[in-house]
Amino acid sequence: AQKVTQAQTEISVVEKEDVTLDCVYETRDTTYYLFWYKQPPSGELVFLIRRNSFDEQNEISGRYSWNFQKSTSSFNFTITASQVVDSAVYFCALSEASAGANSKLTFGKGITLSVRP
Amino acid sequence: DAGVIQSPRHEVTEMGQEVTLRCKPISGHNSLFWYRQTMMRGLELLIYFNNNVPIDDSGMPEDRFSAKMPNASFSTLKIQPSEPRDSAVYFCASSSQGRTDTQYFGPGTRLTVL
Numbered sequence: 001a002q003k004v005t006q007a008q009t010e011i012s013v014v015e016k017e018d019v020t021l022d023c024v025y026e027t028r029d030t031t032y033y034l035f036w037y038k039q040p041p042s043g044e045l046v047f048l049i050r051r052n053s054f055d056e057q058n059e060i061s062g063r064y065s066w067n068f069q070k071s072t073s074s075f076n077f078t079i080t081a082s083q084v085v086d087s088a089v090y091f092c093a094l095s096e097a098s099a100g101a102n103s104k105l106t107f108g109k110g111i112t113l114s115v116r117p
Numbered sequence: 118d119a120g121v122i123q124s125p126r127h128e129v130t131e132m133g134q135e136v137t138l139r140c141k142p143i144s145g146h147n148s149l150f151w152y153r154q155t156m157m158r159g160l161e162l163l164i165y166f167n168n169n170v171p172i173d174d175s176g177m178p179e180d181r182f183s184a185k186m187p188n189a190s191f192s193t194l195k196i197q198p199s200e201p202r203d204s205a206v207y208f209c210a211s212s213s214q215g216r217t218d219t220q221y222f223g224p225g226t227r228l229t230v231l
Contacts, residue, residue, distance in 0.1 A: 033217050045208060045222035091160070095217045104173075105150075105216055107160045 002027045004094050006108035013082055014116050021077045021111050023092030029053075031097035034068065034075045039110070040088040051075065082115045089113070119143070121223035123209050129229045135197040138226045141190055142211030150220060151184055151194050152208040160208075166192065167215060199230045 003026040013019045025034065036048040049059065051068055059066045063080045079086050089110040096104075122141040130136055142149050151163040164174045169186045177184070181200070186192040196203055206227050210220040 035219070037222075043206065043227070044224045045210075047219055047221055050219045097217050104162060105220060109159055 002029075002032075002094050002096050002104070002106050004092050004106050004108035006090075006092055006111050008111045009109070010112045010114070012114040012116065015084060016081050017115075018078060018080050019082050019113065019115075021079075021090050021092075021113065023075045023077065023108060025073050025075065025092070025094045027073075027094060027096055029096040029098045033095045033097065035093040035095070035105070036066070036075075036077050037091045037093065037107075038088045039091065040085075045091070048077075079113075082113075084115050084117055087113060087115045121209055121211055121221055123207075123223035123226050125226060126224060127227045127229075129231065130199055131231050132200055133198045134230075135195065136199045136203075136228060136230075138194040138207050138209075138228070140192045140194070140209030140223060142192070142209070143213075143221055144190070146211035146213050146221075147189065148212045148215050148218070148220075149186060149192050150210040150212075150216075151192070152210065152222075154206045154208060154225070155204075163194070163207075165216065196228075199228075201230045204228055204230050 005024045032053045034051045038046045056068050065078045067076045089112050091110045092108045094106050124139045147168050149166040152160050154160050163176045164184045165172050166186045184194045206225045208222050208225045210222045212218040212220045
């Protein structure tokens with residue numbers, strides 16, 4: 001069964017610090033997809049990134065970067081030079097391809113990030 | 118482009134009343150999902166439609182919950198009768214190709230049942 005673990009529940013940093021949000025997943029599939037979503041205090045869920053299991057290249061988008069390591073089943077998210085607007089709950093999620101119609105998007109419990117000015 | 122649209126954004130009702138939540142997916146998306154978010158249980162998938170057909174409703178809590186998708190641009194989630202434990206944020210999401218594709222979420226409906 002697929003599972004996503006976000007062991008950190010709350011992180012508090014001071015503005016301009018770098019912060020890494022950890023995500024560890026479990027799956028028996030060889031083909032799967034990993035996602036990160038952001039939920040700011042306003043409540044909406046904002047898509048950040050989708051990676052498939054065959055693409056282990058790290059990705060950078062502005063101050064955001066993602067480190068995908070199949071060897072450790074991790075898909076960690078780093079925010080460089082954090083800003084107050086980064087304060088949100090961040091969810092990691094996993095979807096298995098082989099389950100077909102029964103595939104589910106499984107979310108982790110989320111990490112609450114607070115960035116203090 | 119318009120994102121997923123949900124209405125109402127907030128709903129307060131009394132126990133026993135019928136509640137209807139509405140969703141308009143992103144144009145061109147053929148998969149639609151209803152989720153519920155609570156502090157205790159996190160994000161739970163309630164039901165998944167593909168091409169307007171319900172594919173997986175195993176997450177629907179009980180018979181009080183029902184969902185329909187009469188056409189590609191509209192879906193409803195109905196709770197009848199509502200109970201205080203149904204209080205949660207209900208999200209609708211859509212994707213262009215099923216569950217492994219990126220799901221884009223609506224703003225959610227915050228439901229409070231008194």
